[in-house]
Amino acid sequence: MRRALIAANWKMFLNRESGTQLAMALAKKTADVEDRDILICPAAPLLSDVSAAIQGSRIQLGGQNMYFEKEGAFTGEVSADMLLSVGCTHVLLGHSERRHVFGEDDTLINKKVLFALESGLKPVLCVGELLEEREAGNTEKVVHRQVVKGLENVDALAQITIAYEPVWAIGTGKTATPEDAETVQAYIRKTVADIYSTDIADNLRILYGGSVKPDNIGGLMAKGNVDGALVGGASLKADSFYDIIRFT
Ligand code: PGA
Numbered sequence: 001m002r003r004a005l006i007a008a009n010w011k012m013f014l015n016r017e018s019g020t021q022l023a024m025a026l027a028k029k030t031a032d033v034e035d036r037d038i039l040i041c042p043a044a045p046l047l048s049d050v051s052a053a054i055q056g057s058r059i060q061l062g063g064q065n066m067y068f069e070k071e072g073a074f075t076g077e078v079s080a081d082m083l084l085s086v087g088c089t090h091v092l093l094g095h096s097e098r099r100h101v102f103g104e105d106d107t108l109i110n111k112k113v114l115f116a117l118e119s120g121l122k123p124v125l126c127v128g129e130l131l132e133e134r135e136a137g138n139t140e141k142v143v144h145r146q147v148v149k150g151l152e153n154v155d156a157l158a159q160i161t162i163a164y165e166p167v168w169a170i171g172t173g174k175t176a177t178p179e180d181a182e183t184v185q186a187y188i189r190k191t192v193a194d195i196y197s198t199d200i201a202d203n204l205r206i207l208y209g210g211s212v213k214p215d216n217i218g219g220l221m222a223k224g225n226v227d228g229a230l231v232g233g234a235s236l237k238a239d240s241f242y243d244i245i246r247f248t
Contacts, residue, residue, distance in 0.1 A: 002205050004036040005228035006245045008235030012043055019046040020053045025238035027057035038245055041092050044078050051087035062090030065098060068115035080119035091116050094150060095126045096167045106149035113150055122159045125150045131168035140187050147191050161205045162188060163230040169210025171232060178219040181208045185225035214243035221247050
């Protein structure tokens with residue numbers, strides 16, 4: 001019912017040359033992948049070249065962040081219009097590194113979600129608990145707050161994807177077990193059903209992210225509430241990302 005989405009978050013890795021090469025290799029390798037969606041999110045300076053490299057392929061392009069104003073004196077920020085103008089369809093918002101390294105809070109992330117939607121970009125809203133929050137038994141409470149506040153005043157979810165990324169699993173090699181991911185992702189879907197409707201929740205794609213690799217993607221995707229993956233480290237090599245895309 002829900003089409004799988006495998007997304008790459010290149011973070012602050014690669015440059016114009018290596019990013020373009022990787023994009024070209026992926027475009028070629030995925031030419032026959034018809035039954036799932038593929039998204040790559042390079043750093044902003046790479047977007048134009050990567051966009052050209054994936055032209056005519058099945059791969060979609062996303063930004064890693066965006067500011068919530070149309071334009072203005074916001075040194076260092078990237079606007080929705082800029083992302084759209086280089087061919088982005090999506091934008092990652094509220095990634096754990098934005099929250100925990102750069103101090104973004106739910107209010108700011110919600111403004112970005114609303115502005116992205118208004119501009120015609122599809123937000124991938126990232127949520128997830130810290131290790132101490134999990135150990136204190138607060139995973140559901142944290143994720144509930146991030147989902148509810150992140151989606152405040154959003155009336156339709158058709159353009160939204162949620163990525164559940166437990167912070168303790170990101171870049172650490174410690175993946176959540178498929179059961180852990182399923183429990184939290186089922187809870188996220190229930191939260192969305194409570195605010196919106198069961199129908200809307202049933203159509204929402206919820207990705208898992210955090211040390212996804214070719215050898216653990218199959219177990220994660222076998223779970224009913226895992227509709228895809230947001231992949232960092234393993235998306236930086238064409239072979240490993242392709243193996244994740246082709247999880248079955
Ligand atoms: P990772 O990153 O796959 O390297 O853990 C995932 C992410 O941060 O989106």
